[in-house]
Amino acid sequence: MVKTNLARLRELLASYMASKGLRSTEQRRLIIETFFASPSHVTIEEMRSLVRATDPRVGYATVYRTLKLLAESGVASERQFGDGLTRYELADGDAHHDHLICVECHGITEFEEPRIEKLQDEVASRHGFEVRSHKLEMYGVCAACRGARPRRTGGATP
Amino acid sequence: MVKTNLARLRELLASYMASKGLRSTEQRRLIIETFFASPSHVTIEEMRSLVRATDPRVGYATVYRTLKLLAESGVASERQFGDGLTRYELADGDAHHDHLICVECHGITEFEEPRIEKLQDEVASRHGFEVRSHKLEMYGVCAACRGARPRRTGGATP
DNA sequence: CTCATTGCAAATAATTTGCATGTAA
DNA sequence: TTACATGCAAATTATTTGCAATGAG
Numbered sequence: 001m002v003k004t005n006l007a008r009l010r011e012l013l014a015s016y017m018a019s020k021g022l023r024s025t026e027q028r029r030l031i032i033e034t035f036f037a038s039p040s041h042v043t044i045e046e047m048r049s050l051v052r053a054t055d056p057r058v059g060y061a062t063v064y065r066t067l068k069l070l071a072e073s074g075v076a077s078e079r080q081f082g083d084g085l086t087r088y089e090l091a092d093g094d095a096h097h098d099h100l101i102c103v104e105c106h107g108i109t110e111f112e113e114p115r116i117e118k119l120q121d122e123v124a125s126r127h128g129f130e131v132r133s134h135k136l137e138m139y140g141v142c143a144a145c146r147g148a149r150p151r152r153t154g155g156a157t158p
Numbered sequence: 159m160v161k162t163n164l165a166r167l168r169e170l171l172a173s174y175m176a177s178k179g180l181r182s183t184e185q186r187r188l189i190i191e192t193f194f195a196s197p198s199h200v201t202i203e204e205m206r207s208l209v210r211a212t213d214p215r216v217g218y219a220t221v222y223r224t225l226k227l228l229a230e231s232g233v234a235s236e237r238q239f240g241d242g243l244t245r246y247e248l249a250d251g252d253a254h255h256d257h258l259i260c261v262e263c264h265g266i267t268e269f270e271e272p273r274i275e276k277l278q279d280e281v282a283s284r285h286g287f288e289v290r291s292h293k294l295e296m297y298g299v300c301a302a303c304r305g306a307r308p309r310r311t312g313g314a315t316p
Numbered sequence: 317c318t319c320a321t322t323g324c325a326a327a328t329a330a331t332t333t334g335c336a337t338g339t340a341a
Numbered sequence: 342t343t344a345c346a347t348g349c350a351a352a353t354t355a356t357t358t359g360c361a362a363t364g365a366g
Contacts, residue, residue: 023320023365044355059323064356080238084331084355100287113281119274120296127267128301129258136294138278143286181340181345202330217348222331242330242356 005093006036009075016073027058031066041079041087041108081108081137098135102142109142163251164194167233174231185216189224199237199245199266239266239295256293260300267300 013032017024034050035042042050048063067088070076079087081101096117100109116136124131171190175182192208193200200208206221225246228234237245239259254275258267274294282289 021320025321025365027322057323061324061357062322065321080240082238086355100282100285102287103290109285109287111281111285113277116274116277116281119271119277120294123269123271123274124258124296124298127258127269128304129260129267129296129298130304131296131298132261133298134294134296136278136292138282138287138289138292140282140287140289140291146286146288179345183340183346185347215348219332219349220347223346244330 005090008093009036009090013070013073013075016075022069027055027062028066028069030055030058031063032070035067035070035076035088036090040089040110042089043085043087045085047088079135082139096134099137100142101137101139102145103139104141104145107142107144163248166251167194167248171228171231171233174233180227185213185220186224186227188213188216189221190228193225193228193234193246194248198247198268200247201243201245203243205246237293240297254292257295258300259295259297260303261297262299262303265300265302 016022031047031051034054035047038047038050044063044067047067048058048060051058051063067076071078071088074091076088077091079089079099081087081099083106095112097110097112098116100111102108120134121131174180189205189209192212193205196205196208202221202225205225206216206218209216209221225234229236229246232249234246235249237247237257239245239257241264253270255268255270256274258269260266278292279289
């Protein structure tokens with residue numbers, strides 16, 4: 001098992017901030033730790049309440065600015081699913097995951113499928129396109145909402 | 159070659175409007191025809207100017223409302239790429255296409271890759287998830303912006 | 317000390333909506 | 342006629358920004 005992704009992200013953030021001459025303030029530390037401890041795909045609104053549960057004096061704008069900082073540094077990924085809210089999640093290391101989004105319960109499930117990644121690269125190279133990032137989202141009805149159970153069709157992620 | 163997709167979409171729209179008791183007004187006809195004649199991925203702003211070039215009396219809200227109507231009827235697809243603007247394109251028939259989005263020139267290229275679609279279905283079924291729609295977007299630098307030429311790595315879409 | 321950062325409120329930006337008036341059916 | 346549509350302007354929603362006060366280095 002690899003050293004935790006979180007440790008890597010902390011280092012990444014530290015070096016980014018150092019390189020930009022950014023300061024480590026009480027608010028930033030709080031927001032960052034809160035983010036690291038949050039469930040995936042938090043909205044800014046959710047982050048704001050989580051942070052304010054600890055320190056009600058933190059302003060709205062600071063949450064926005066700090067999450068943007070996390071995204072710029074590569075520590076967080078900004079995501080937009082259809083609902084008009086921006087969500088944040090921890091950036092992946094080498095692996096990359098995508099999302100199944102339930103249109104009924106709005107639940108979000110992550111998955112990885114290396115074979116899709118490989119085909120994506122193939123498509124990109126066919127177009128002479130240099131991929132920086134990509135997203136794959138499937139919208140539909142999740143197993144729970146269908147009342148069905150997932151049927152494992154063999155081996156999952158190899 | 160199949161009968162034009164456009165004819166199918168016109169029928170789809172007509173039956174949708176009939177079923178909802180919606181009326182065919184001068185503005186709607188203008189907006190709809192303008193949309194059918196527009197390049198793919200038009201923004202609402204672009205639609206508004208195109209429409210106003212013909213009839214400056216058409217209001218902003220009517221463009222919004224009519225595009226939403228097109229999306230609801232299944233004639234158009236709403237897309238959000240990262241730039242905060244909602245774009246519309248003609249809905250696909252059976253086939254489905256995805257997008258390469260250049261982060262430098264903001265150009266959008268469409269592609270189809272049935273093998274990816276197949277793997278997506280596989281993933282979904284593994285999760286007991288019923289897919290209604292999906293989107294795959296790759297962000298990066300297009301061939302033109304790289305100064306490179308696309309290298310065709312063999313057969314394109316079979 | 318100096319300059320980045322914060323919090324607030326005001327400013328944007330994109331989209332939506334209320335309502336009086338217009339107009340298909 | 343009689344709802345549905347339209348156009349306008351005001352309202353929402355999500356996010357950004359100006360600026361004086363604060364605090365990190």
